[in-house]
Amino acid sequence: MSNEILVLGGTGKTGRRVAQRLQAKGITTRIASRSGSPSFDWNDAATWSPALDNVSAVYLSYAPDLAVPGATETVRAFVAAAVDAGVKRLVLLSGRGEQEAQACETIVQETDLEWTIVRASWFMQNFSEGEFAGMVLDGAITLPAANIPEPFIDVNDIAEVAVAALTEDGHAHEIYEVTGPRLMTFTDLAAEISEAAGRSIPFVPIPAETFASAIEGSGAPADVAWLLNYLFDTVLDGRNAYLSDGVQRALGREPADFSAFAQRIAARGVWDVQSQADVA
Numbered sequence: 220m221s222n223e224i225l226v227l228g229g230t231g232k233t234g235r236r237v238a239q240r241l242q243a244k245g246i247t248t249r250i251a252s253r254s255g256s257p258s259f260d261w262n263d264a265a266t267w268s269p270a271l272d273n274v275s276a277v278y279l280s281y282a283p284d285l286a287v288p289g290a291t292e293t294v295r296a297f298v299a300a301a302v303d304a305g306v307k308r309l310v311l312l313s314g315r316g317e318q319e320a321q322a323c324e325t326i327v328q329e330t331d332l333e334w335t336i337v338r339a340s341w342f343m344q345n346f347s348e349g350e351f352a353g354m355v356l357d358g359a360i361t362l363p364a365a366n367i368p369e370p371f372i373d374v375n376d377i378a379e380v381a382v383a384a385l386t387e388d389g390h391a392h393e394i395y396e397v398t399g400p401r402l403m404t405f406t407d408l409a410a411e412i413s414e415a416a417g418r419s420i421p422f423v424p425i426p427a428e429t430f431a432s433a434i435e436g437s438g439a440p441a442d443v444a445w446l447l448n449y450l451f452d453t454v455l456d457g458r459n460a461y462l463s464d465g466v467q468r469a470l471g472r473e474p475a476d477f478s479a480f481a482q483r484i485a486a487r488g489v490w491d492v493q494s495q496a497d498v499a
Contacts, residue, residue: 223247223273224385225306227259228280232344233312236378237278237385244386249274261293267300276308276385277301279327285313285320286449287442294323298330308333308391310384312377315340315396316458324394333391335384337377340398340459343477344374346412347484350447355420355490360409363427363451368460370398371408373475380469395465400474402460408477415481416490427452 224241228234229250241248249270251259257269261281271277279297281290301309309332314320320338327334345351346360354360380397384390403411409422430451434444466474484490 222275223249224276224278225249225251225270225274226278226280227251228278228282228312229255231280231282232342232349232374233377233381234278234280236375237381240378240382241385244382246386261297264296264300267297268304271301271304271306274304274306276310277306278310278312278381278385280312281323283440283443284317284446285323286317286454287319287446291319291322291326295326298326302330302332306332308335308385310335310337310381312381313338314454315398316454328392335381335390335392336394337380337384338394338396338463338465339377340370340372340463342374342377343371343399343475343480346408347480347489350443352489355412355416356492358418358420360405360412360420360422361425361430362405362422363425363430364405364422364455365424366404366406367455367457368402368404368407369455370400370402370459370462371477372397372399372466373480376466376470376474380466383469390469393469395469396463397465397469398463398474400462400476402462403477411478411481412485412490415478415485417485420490 224246226234226238226248229238230252238248238250251270253260258266259270260266281294309327311324311327313324313336315338324336346355351360377397380395405422409420413420431448434447
C-alpha cells in the first residue's frame with residue numbers, strides 16, 4: 220500500500236502546516252491546489268481521481284468552510300471518490316457549532332475508513348495571516364461581535380493533531396474537539412494583541428450591516444463574504460463558549476495560549492506598521 224498522503228487545502232492556514240510537518244517526517248506528501256500537479260479543484264470532480272491516485276490517507280480541509288452552501292454535497296461526492304480510490308485513512312477538519320459541518324462529519328463517519336474528526340474553534344491566526352490581520356495593522360479590530368467568549372486555537376496545534384491522526388495508530392474513530400486553554404472575548408484578545416504589539420489596538424463592535432457592506436466592498440469572494448457574515452450572525456452566539464480537551468487527548472499536552480501566540484507574532488514584526496510598510 221502507498222504511504223503517500225494527500226493534503227487538501229495544502230496552501231491554507233492548516234494544510235500548509237500539515238504538509239510541512241509530514242514532509243519533515245520524510246513522508247511523501249501531495250499538496251492539492253489548482254496550480255499543483257496533478258491539479259485539484261473542488262469545483263471540478265474530474266480533478267479528484269488523479270489527485271487520489273496511489274494515496275493512502277487524506278487531510279480534508281474544505282475551502283472556505285464546510286458551512287458554505289453546497290459543501291455537504293461536494294464532500295459527500297469526494298469521500299465516495301476517496302473510498303473508491305482505496306484511501307484507508309481520512310482526517311476531516313471541521314468546525315464547532317456548525318450544523319452543516321456536523322453533516323459532513325456524519326458523511327465521513329458512515330464510511331469504513333479510519334476516520335478522525337478535528338473539530339476546531341476560531342483560529343488565532345485569523346489575526347496574523349487571515350481575514351482580520353489588516354484590522355490589526357489599521358489599529359482597530361472592527362467586527363460585528365458582542366463580547367462572547369471563544370477559546371481561540373493556535374493553528375499549529377490543529378496541524379499537530381492532524382499529523383498525529385494521519386501517521387499514528389490509536390486515533391481512528393476519534394472526534395478531537397480542539398480549543399485553546401482559556402475563553403477570551405474579543406476585548407480580551409485585542410488587549411493581548413495591543414500589549415504584544417506595543418500600541419493600542421482596541422476591539423470596536425460594529426453593526427452587522429456595516430460589516431457586511433465592508434466585506435462586499437472589499438471584493439472578497441461571495442462564499443467568503445457569506446461565511447464571515449454567517450459566523451458572526453449565527454455561530455458566535457455563545458454556543459461555543461466552553462473549553463474542550465482534544466489537543467490534550469490527541470497529543471498528551473496542553474494547547475498553546477493566546478499570549479504565547481501574540482508574543483511570537485509580534486516578535487516577527489507581523490503587526491508592526493512600519494515593517495509592513497517597508498515590505499510593501
